[in-house]
Amino acid sequence: MTSESSTGTPDQDDLKLRASIDRSLRHPVMFFFASGAAWLAVAIILGFIASYKVHDSDFLSGIEFLNYGRTYPAHINLLFYGWGCQAAFGLIVWLLARLSRSECRSTGIILTAGHLWNFGVMAGTLCILAGRGSGKPLMEFPPAIWPFLLLAYVFITVWSFIQVRCSYGGKTYVGQWYLLAAVFWFPWVYLTGHLFVFVFNGHPVMAAGVNAWYKYALILLFFTPVALGTAYYLVPKITGRPIYSYSLALYGFWALAVIGPWAGMQKLAGAPLPQFMPYIGATATSLILIPGIAVGVNLLMTLRGHQAHIVASPSLRFTIAGIVGFLLLGFTGMALNTPATLKMTQFALTGYGFEVLAVCGFFSMCAFGGMYFIVPRITRREWLSRRFIGWHFWLTTYGILTVVVCSIMGGLFQGAAQEAYGSSWSDAASRSYAYNVGTTVAWGFIALGSFFFMVHLLLMWARLGKRSQHPTLLDGGHHEESPHGPDHEVEELQPAEA
């Protein structure tokens, strides 16, 4: 089915409904996107500093709060909570309102909760930099902060959950399953992680195990479904075709739901806790390739024959990069978690490469795709500059690819030297030197790319975008028909029974 055959004259009521949804969500969604982009810029700068310090320990060494042991956790936490979660909130709130066809009536509460979230993230980051972090990976914010973040989360997303609940029954969409699952799993994962580490008095090794599981659960059960939900919304919407295979979508979704929650404890292989736990974690991480291939094949097949759209549409281009990122995540997860490689990768830079691939290479790319689509609709302006989008895309794509390749390759050399117990320990550090330098340089490029994005986004929020009926496209050509499709068809094209 092509877009021409599917489009009738859109119902006037429908257009009005969409416009009113967009209007109602303009401020909360722009707030999440803009503050997320700002935290992303801070996270990237901290990442650059931290990475620099890996190969030159004297860099900025006189400044206490920029010590490696503080910049690195601040960098990772901001990447997850400052940028990732807020981008996800914006996407969840907008997409679920559109997919369940109902206006948002709680924008005031969402905005307030959004401020609470930002305040929590800021307080937590300042505490980490001041040397008051908790010292538990990805939970470095002091223990007083997590209840506030959870409270903020509930007040941001509960309305979307209710919207879906009320509209459920008629048509449901693949994107909806993923987003709903993310909304449902996040509080469970977040609460489990923090309760079992900070509140319940358990065994120290088991606390470390829950902590390791939490990181993967957050990636696979929150960031992954949000990114895939966005991709499943955008691809059919922009190309104007239904997704390639409904049963493949169903299979990919439940594969992720069944495999994802087991992953993560491979960090504790060989530690004194029941050994089935780390190895089941390693197995589950390897098997992420299954939903990876299901989603990748499904979306790429949907896009087959739409090269013109891919070239022209910034949203589609970022989304495809994200889907390729998900496939790469599946392959690296498999390669790095076999019994032979796990020995080398358990305590090496590869883990960092894997996290950056998941959060930046996969999730962020899909989120950028969503933002390039959503922002013009809620601000009623078009993106200002084709060049800015292009720079953002290329700098980010190549930058992230370089960070990931350098961290994983450097980490493998480092891990192999660690395992060679007969030779000198200093080999382990020196073998990854060149790769560490590469990572630092790449963060510099990513910083530049995200600067273009942030400036562009802030200009759009200030409603300085182009007043035009034609979306800003990357190929600069004039299209008879918008590659973003007439603005109504996904709902009609995508009925599916969950």
Place this chain on the structure above:
Amino acid sequence: MTFKSFIVALGLSFGIPWLLIILVPFGKMRNLDPVYFETENDGKDEIYVPRRSGLITTGSSVYGANGCYICHTQLIRAGYAGSELGRADWAGFQIKDENGVSVNTARETTPFDYVDEPFAHIGLMRIGPDLTNVAGRIEKYLEEPLTKAKSPESWLYLHLFNSSLKTKTLNNSFACPPQPHFFKEQPVHGQGSPHAVPSLSKEGREVLPTPKAKALVSYLLSLRKDDAVPYSLNYSRDKKKAD
């Protein structure tokens, strides 16, 4: 599929792993049964009490807050999972027993090794060496001819202040980042403070460790795994039964 059954399915797909790898193991590991020395294997019959002394809880939180766990691990993996057991002075030491026979005390980490710590600092990316037995290693470093430190404490203070100072030979490109914020400099009054770090004092000025630095060093010096563990808990390759 209705909304309700969809949510139930999501709950089950998550809840089953949650139960099996989080809730049940957490509950089971909360109160580990004590381990006993047995007459048959250990030559004595008593309960094993893991012992550590020092400012463990405070030191452990300073260790975490300053991100030591990012570069340093604290885990001797079992032989099938990694090779720490083989690396010299990481998992244990070559010592002479009471009969003058050389034995290797290398052993895997046991669940009792993190006693008194709320959270096991397993570690993230091992840019620096493992610290499971760092206290024992430092005693060996003190015997090196080029070292400037005179006691384990002063070795660690030098390491924290600027890791290139503690010995003249170390290649500094991958050194631990300097942490001068753990120290304060002050003019010498009278005979000087007994707590001043010897090698850091300059004319008329002395360098004192802050309470955080003292807690951290005390914690690091508690990291040694050389107490006798029961035969049943000892995974060392060279373990011997008592006669």
